[in-house]
Amino acid sequence: MTRTRNVDERAARPGRRSGIHGRGLWVRLLLGLVSIVLVSMAVMTYFEQENQRARILDRQAQLAAIATEAARDFRDVQDKMAIVDTDAYVEQVARDQLGMVKPGETVFLSP
Numbered sequence: 001m002t003r004t005r006n007v008d009e010r011a012a013r014p015g016r017r018s019g020i021h022g023r024g025l026w027v028r029l030l031l032g033l034v035s036i037v038l039v040s041m042a043v044m045t046y047f048e049q050e051n052q053r054a055r056i057l058d059r060q061a062q063l064a065a066i067a068t069e070a071a072r073d074f075r076d077v078q079d080k081m082a083i084v085d086t087d088a089y090v091e092q093v094a095r096d097q098l099g100m101v102k103p104g105e106t107v108f109l110s111p
Contacts, residue, residue: 083089094100101107
């Protein structure tokens with residue numbers, strides 16, 4: 001019976017709140033607010049990282065395409081360099097672009 005009386009005495013004291021209006025309510029509200037803020041920050045961070053990941057994947061695809069094109073251009077240049085080093089190519093350029101002829105050859109021009 002003393003336990004019931006102590007609870008009743010505490011409830012009857014003026015200036016002391018108990019139940020849903022006590023200090024426990026404020027602590028629970030504060031913890032709830034902090035929890036909401038932390039969860040919302042975690043969700044924002046998640047979506048920012050997903051957005052950044054998408055941008056990185058797009059850029060990676062762009063760079064892969066550029067690398068493929070550069071490799072193709074490099075192969076083309078290597079092929080042209082192999083042709084340029086031949087005597088036949090030098091003779092063709094001399095004839096076509098410089099208008100040169102070998103000794104004893106006759107050039108016919110058409111109007």
